[in-house]
Amino acid sequence: VMRADRRVDGLAYARASVGGDDATQAVLEICRRLDRRDINALLLSGAAISWFNIIDLVAVFEEVSRPLICLTYEESEGLEKYLREYFPESEEKIERYRTLGGREKIKLKTGYELFVRVHGATVEEARILLNKFTLDGRVPEPVRLARMAARAARKVEEGLASGSE
Known part of the structure; x- marks a missing residue:
C-alpha cells in the first residue's frame, strides 16, 4: 500500500x-489480508503472471470495488498463440485471456509510454494517477516497490529451501 505522499x-x-489458474485468487487474498478501506485504486503490473497464470481483472474489480489499472510495458501480438502451444487443453x-480485452497506450509525464487496461475509471484518470506515482521511467513507485519486495522474499525463500540462510 502506498499513500499519495508516496x-x-x-x-x-x-x-x-507457476502456470496455474490461481492468480486471481492470489490478488484477492492480498486485498483480504490488507483489509484496508482507505485504498483508492489497485495497480497490477500485468495480467499474466507466474508463467501464464492469468488474472481475471473483472472479478478482481467487482470484488474490491475500486478502480483497477493493469499495466504492460511493451507492444505485443498477445499471448493467445503461446497459450495454445503450452496449454492446448485449456480453453x-x-x-480468461480473451476477456482481458484490449489495452490503451498512454504517455506519461516522463515521456515514456505504457499500456493500460482500466476498470472503474477512465483512461485519462488512470494516466493522471500513474503520473502522480511515476517519478522517472515508466514503472510507478508502488509497482517498483512491489517488485523489489517480491524479489527479496523469493531470495529468502530460495535460501531457506536450499538450507542456507
Whole structure:
C-alpha cells in the first residue's frame, strides 16, 4: 500500500502457482489480508503472471470495488498463440485471456509510454494517477516497490529451501 505522499503504509504477500489458474485468487487474498478501506485504486503490473497464470481483472474489480489499472510495458501480438502451444487443453485459460480485452497506450509525464487496461475509471484518470506515482521511467513507485519486495522474499525463500540462510 502506498499513500499519495508516496509513504509505504502496508505490505502483504500471496502465492500464485507457476502456470496455474490461481492468480486471481492470489490478488484477492492480498486485498483480504490488507483489509484496508482507505485504498483508492489497485495497480497490477500485468495480467499474466507466474508463467501464464492469468488474472481475471473483472472479478478482481467487482470484488474490491475500486478502480483497477493493469499495466504492460511493451507492444505485443498477445499471448493467445503461446497459450495454445503450452496449454492446448485449456480453453478456460484462453477464454480468461480473451476477456482481458484490449489495452490503451498512454504517455506519461516522463515521456515514456505504457499500456493500460482500466476498470472503474477512465483512461485519462488512470494516466493522471500513474503520473502522480511515476517519478522517472515508466514503472510507478508502488509497482517498483512491489517488485523489489517480491524479489527479496523469493531470495529468502530460495535460501531457506536450499538450507542456507
